[in-house]
Amino acid sequence: MSILYSKTALGPLTLQNHLVMAPMTRCRANDNIPNALMMEYYAQRSKAGLIITEGTSPSPNGLGYPRIPGIFSPAQIEGWKGVTDAVHSKGGKIFIQLMHCGRIAHELNLPAGACVMAPSAVAASGEMYTDTEGMKPHPVPKVMTGEDIKTTIAEYAQAAKNAVAAGFDGIELHSANGYLLEQFIRPNTNQRIDGYGGTIENRARFVLEVIDAVIGAIGKDMVGIRLSPYGVFNDMPLYDKMEADYTYLAQQLNVRGLLYIHLVDHSAMGAPPVPDAMKATSRNLFKRTLILSGGYDAERAESDLAAGKCDLIAVGRPFLANPDLLTRWKTGAVVNAPDMDTFYTPGPKGYTDYPVLNK
């Protein structure tokens, strides 16, 4: 009897199965507005127990990459309505991932008047793709003032309300992979000397205030968070107090009682593994739902669920390349390989045209 393919509860929601489609940026939202092509893409994958959308900015300042969607304008809310309707009409559930890129951005990717901002003036190493001028070095971000912090928190709260207006079942705060929320948590990117920097209590303050604001806006049953302890993506080096910091976070998240923690482990993509002890810490300290992700196939998913390591399993690349992943995994059919060359390119190629098995 499979756990993976059986129904389950996520807070007040009933999910068709224990398999979550992990958030994946796909850069198909021309002008940062969700469109009919995106509707088709998500509808194709609606057999997942839960879909978590691509990273979506709560603010014009957070649109770091070209063609990523936002959820701050009426046109964006309208566009996302089409997506949530399409997924719901096929029996699926869908959360929106709120991603503010912070310093992982370039002015050329932002709308007029927006600004690359972060906790401290520390540029990420490496380069950033722009549609107009190709690869450009990461800029030195503007240091967020107390006023910027307040405004950004209010933008998250408004984005959460907009998500509900757009028909989402909930939101996931992207506090992983080197984006704004993680930039506050980690000491290399947060060198502030005010109440938002220094000790972990201070470095966690921004993310906890964002959580309080979104919970205030839409309720704790609609709010999850993604974290990447030991993650190094986007120039976020390992440091000595990592485990202690993420232990503190797990405790604080439990106090807030939000719906879930979603842990990233990118060792299948060449990153350092997340120690089992760290995953167990989140499991033990956080009493609501735990989602694990990274490099899962059906067998490992079933085995981690059976061992009680987590409640749900999130899968990225296999869902990207296999709209009918559930059928393929259930029947042991061969799976399509993802085409990396079309991960972030505009248009349907490598997006909505992956082959499905004959029905």
Ligand SMILES: Cc1cc2nc3c(=O)[nH]c(=O)nc-3n(C[C@H](O)[C@H](O)[C@H](O)COP(=O)(O)O)c2cc1C
């Ligand atoms: C094309 C692509 C885009 C991604 N974009 C995001 C994103 O927007 N937000 C996020 O939290 N993770 C993002 N990820 C990471 C995935 O959610 C997931 O953690 C990763 O692919 C590992 O899981 P997998 O081995 O099942 O693919 C992305 C991954 C890929 C391949």
